[in-house]
Amino acid sequence: MNIDITRLYFGKAAAEREVPSNPDRFWRTYLDRWNLSEQVLEHEKFLILGPKGSGKSAAAYYVELDWKRRFGDEAVFFSIVDFDELNRTQSPLTSIDKKLVSDQVSTLTDAAWKLFLGVRLLDSLIGDNSCSLSRDPKILQFVSELRKAGLASDDYPQVLRRVRERKGGVKIPYASYDVTSKDSELVSPGQLGDAIIDLIASAKTPNRHLLAIDGLDKAIGDNDAYWRTLAALIRVGDKVTRKFLITGNRNVYLMIMCRSDVFRRVDFADAPKIAADSGIHMDWGAELQDFREVLLWDYLARKAEIDRDQLLNLLPTYVRVGDDRPITTPKYILDFTRYTPRDITELFRALQSRANVYRSLTGEQVRAAADSFAKNHLLHEIKSESVGLLPGEATKRLEQVLSCLPSRVFDKGDLTQALVEADLTGKIPLSEFGEYLFLQGAIGNYRADRGYVQFYHRRNTAQFDRRGPWILHTGLTYALNLPFS
Numbered sequence: 001m002n003i004d005i006t007r008l009y010f011g012k013a014a015a016e017r018e019v020p021s022n023p024d025r026f027w028r029t030y031l032d033r034w035n036l037s038e039q040v041l042e043h044e045k046f047l048i049l050g051p052k053g054s055g056k057s058a059a060a061y062y063v064e065l066d067w068k069r070r071f072g073d074e075a076v077f078f079s080i081v082d083f084d085e086l087n088r089t090q091s092p093l094t095s096i097d098k099k100l101v102s103d104q105v106s107t108l109t110d111a112a113w114k115l116f117l118g119v120r121l122l123d124s125l126i127g128d129n130s131c132s133l134s135r136d137p138k139i140l141q142f143v144s145e146l147r148k149a150g151l152a153s154d155d156y157p158q159v160l161r162r163v164r165e166r167k168g169g170v171k172i173p174y175a176s177y178d179v180t181s182k183d184s185e186l187v188s189p190g191q192l193g194d195a196i197i198d199l200i201a202s203a204k205t206p207n208r209h210l211l212a213i214d215g216l217d218k219a220i221g222d223n224d225a226y227w228r229t230l231a232a233l234i235r236v237g238d239k240v241t242r243k244f245l246i247t248g249n250r251n252v253y254l255m256i257m258c259r260s261d262v263f264r265r266v267d268f269a270d271a272p273k274i275a276a277d278s279g280i281h282m283d284w285g286a287e288l289q290d291f292r293e294v295l296l297w298d299y300l301a302r303k304a305e306i307d308r309d310q311l312l313n314l315l316p317t318y319v320r321v322g323d324d325r326p327i328t329t330p331k332y333i334l335d336f337t338r339y340t341p342r343d344i345t346e347l348f349r350a351l352q353s354r355a356n357v358y359r360s361l362t363g364e365q366v367r368a369a370a371d372s373f374a375k376n377h378l379l380h381e382i383k384s385e386s387v388g389l390l391p392g393e394a395t396k397r398l399e400q401v402l403s404c405l406p407s408r409v410f411d412k413g414d415l416t417q418a419l420v421e422a423d424l425t426g427k428i429p430l431s432e433f434g435e436y437l438f439l440q441g442a443i444g445n446y447r448a449d450r451g452y453v454q455f456y457h458r459r460n461t462a463q464f465d466r467r468g469p470w471i472l473h474t475g476l477t478y479a480l481n482l483p484f485s
Contacts (some may be wrong), residue, residue, distance in 0.1 A: 004358045005314050010303040010348045011341070015058035016082075017035055019065075027065040030058070031302045033295060034280050037066040040210075040391055042247035044239055048257045049275060049283030051440075051457035052217060052385050053342025056257035059282070060212035063255065067208055077124045078210045081154075084215030093219045093229060096157050101225040101232075107190075109229060111238040112160040114193025117211065119143075119152045121200050121252055124209040131205035138173035139199075145170050151189060163189045172199070199245045210253045213237075217259035220388025231268045234258070238274045260459055261389060261439050281459070284339050291331040295346045303345075319363040322484070329366060334368045336475040337380070338441035339456040343381075347373040374475035382442050382476070390428065390436055397422040401433075402442075402476060407483040409446055411469040431466055438464045446471040 012018040019026050037472070039045040040063050040326040048056045083093055099256055101109050122143060125131045133139045146152040149170060150162050169186045171218060172195045187195050237256045244252055258266075263275065275281075284293045292312060301308040315333070318326035324354040327335075337343035379399060386395045394401075404418035416430055424433075437443040438461055444453040445465040455473045458464075477484060 002358065003306060003310060003314060005026050005355050005361065006352050006357050008306070008352070010352075011303045013053075013342050013346060015055070015061050018058075019061045023065055026058075027062065027069065029303045029305060030062045030435045031295075031299045032062065032066075034282070036280065037063050037070075039280065040255060041067070041208075043241055043249075043253070045278055045280050046254050046256060047234065047274060047279040048255060049260045049263055049279050051260055051338070051340060053340040054282040054284065054382065054457075055341050056259070056282060057214050058341075059280075060151055060214065060255050060257060062210075064202060064210060067210070071208060075207045075353045077207060078212070079120060079124055079210070080212040080214060081120065082215040083213075084218035093156065093216075093226060096160070096223075096229050097227045101160075101228045106228065106232065108164050109160065109232040110236050111190045111193050112163040113233050113238070114197060115151060115163060115189070116159050116193075117198035117213075117236065117254065118192050118193050118200060119146065120211050121209060121254075122196055123152075125203050125205065125252070126213065129203050129210070130207055131203055133199070133203050136173070142170070142173050143297065146192075146255065149189075151192060153309050163192075165189070170475065172196070174175060188464050193236075197243060200252055201243055202213065203251065208253065209251060210255065212255045212257065214257045214316065216257065216363040217262050220262060222388050222392070227267065230258075231266045231271070232260070234263075234266055234274060238270070238278055241278060242474075260457065260470075261385075262441075264460065265389070284341070291328065291334055294330075294334060294339070296334070296337075296339060296341065297330070298450050299341055300344060300348060314361060316361055316363050316366060318319050319366050321367070329363070330365065333370065335455070336374055336478075338378075338473070343373075343378070346377045350376075367451055370475070371478050374479035378473075378475045379479045382440055385440055386436060390433070394424055394428045394433065397424060399480075402472070403480050403482075405472065405480075405482060407485055408472045408477045409469055409485065410472070412467065415468070415470075434466065434470070435464055438470075442473050442476060444473075 009025070009029075015026070020261065048059050050056050060080065067076045114230050122133070126134045126143065128134055143152065150158060151170065153159050165293060169188045170192060171186045172185055172192065194223060213233070213463060220226070234256065237254055241254055260281065263271070263393065267285075297311060299309050301311040304311060306442070315329040319329050319332040320326050321332075336347060347370065349371045351361065351366065354365045354369050383395065383398050386398055390398070400422045401418045401424065405422045406414055412430070415434065419425060419428070419430065419433065434443070439458050441455045441457045444455055445463070446453060446469045453471050472482065
């Protein structure tokens with residue numbers, strides 16, 4: 001079969017745009033290498049971790065669509081809170097300061113998240129006509145009172161303020177099927193979250209309700225209160241998920257998507273344990289030595305709805321670089337990415353724009369596409385990913401710093417001088433800047449006797465050699481037009 005690469009579909013850069021355009025195709029062409037659908041269904045996992053572009057948002061949409069095909073469209077209720085898309089009447093998480101969040105009031109921050117998540121899930125259950133709660137007038141009245149008191153707001157900072165005020169209380173009704181002598185009990189704002197989670201855990205419905213929390217990696221703030229708020233969300237997400245697991249609840253589920261380098265800044269005792277026990281790390285296998293075996297080829301082939309070998313056969317065998325040295329094309333292409341679906345998708349879309357209809361790709365076309373990808377996508381991504389993780393001045397001048405490097409291979413003195421030339425002396429420690437570049441896959445440790453260096457997002461800086469020398473990512477070297485030696 002003669003396959004034309006210009007006619008193939010390789011997905012879009014963001015699931016938020018891909019899913020609405022053709023949900024059936026998205027579900028059909030999704031590569032579920034982590035068995036996401038089943039692990040979330042069994043309450044085994046709730047936390048989706050990975051670098052930017054690894055497919056975290058897509059994971060939530062896939063679980064929704066997969067469940068609808070398993071249980072029926074009417075049997076799945078899906079809602080998503082995207083903190084990057086709040087309307088103008090709501091406060092971003094970055095607006096939270098130390099007056100609202102500190103060590104002394106961490107329990108109130110947790111209580112506010114329980115309330116915020118609980119209300120979202122309660123709203124979903126009330127909208128389900130098959131749910132016991134939707135038929136209870138006391139529950140409907142209770143939700144109405146929550147809204148009047150400002151405790152059911154879509155604005156988390158507002159909910160946190162109400163909880164911190166500790167004023168008044170709301171009567172939470174016992175469900176009509178509970179055996180009790182009371183019809184209701186007055187509960188303080190700080191206790192409401194726990195009471196609502198208990199109420200949700202006791203609800204009866206044949207349907208599934210999934211709440212997804214996204215946009216945390218875009219709402220980054222350069223303040224300690226933000227990180228404490230995010231830590232509280234992860235803590236509460238773990239407690240709520242375990243609550244549903246222990247009670248045998250098969251109706252209500254939670255998913256939280258968080259960038260791995262953002263999660264690294266979330267500092268609380270149980271964070272590593274939660275990531276290990278309840279997290280899925282979206283890692284696409286950068287360590288494999290055989291470049292044809294990297295799972296990104298399976299990902300692309302699934303999107304294009306062709307076989308993996310058919311996809312690889314569309315590429316020329318070699319690309320010639322420098323002194324006419326041949327490099328196998330799969331290796332050459334992967335060297336320009338940081339092993340994420342978004343990177344490989346954007347690069348193949350660049351390839352399509354340079355390919356001729358029903359003509360084989362040439363090495364020159366591959367080189368031109370890779371160069372365009374590096375300049376128009378990779379450099380921008382690495383800079384945008386630094387927002388909130390580096391000081392503002394360092395983010396603004398990141399490209400300038402890299403442009404000041406003398407060559408692709410550089411040492412500690414070269415990086416120090418580049419920071420001086422970008423006027424960043426004293427504004428960011430050299431070690432912090434180097435660690436960031438290492439985590440983002442922008443640089444790697446360089447040892448001339450060890451041969452090839454692979455570039456990909458890392459989960460931590462344990463392997464980072466702070467002494468140097470280092471080597472710059474292939475794509476960045478091309479994008480900034482730096483000497484290779």
